[in-house]
Amino acid sequence: VTLDQMREHEQKVKLFLDEHNISAGTDIHVIAQTLNVTKGGEEPGLKSLAHLSDPDENGRMVVTFQPGLSPEATLFALAHECAHLVNKDSTPADRPHGYNKPQIEQLADYTAAALLMPLDAVYTFLTQGSYKRQSPRKRMVMVRQLCKTYGVDEIIVLRRIQEVYDLKGF
16 A cells, blocks of 8 residues: 555545544444444355445445454454445455455555554554654554554554554654
8 A cells, every 4th residue: 555545545534534423533333333334243154354245225234254253353354344435445345365455455454444543543652652762572562552452453553553654754
């Protein structure tokens, strides 16, 4: 994801939140409800991490999950599917595994992280804690604090930290 794409998707998140009178950092379940998305259960045999159904007759969509996902992976997968809708993607369907994802999926991952971990809040946390000047051990303590605060895995936090520093010009 390029810096310009990051800026564009931060703006999409801001516009979506403003249009719906939602504060940055609002629980993803509230955002899902706003999007008419319901969290479903596990779907045995699902090849991707999560799947967003087509809208039913009331416009409601359901996200189902691959069995055995951690709570953190489930939360991020829900945010990823919501991100497709925030991004106004034409075919939200699945959150695939692994690397080498199509661009649309990478941007949904980016938007999901932006929904879960607001840019300004993460930036404030990092600057107040002098993240860049800390020892590796203290940085990991800060990473774990962010994991606990936002309910995501370390890899999501580490990626978001880099994005925040890229966007803020560090």
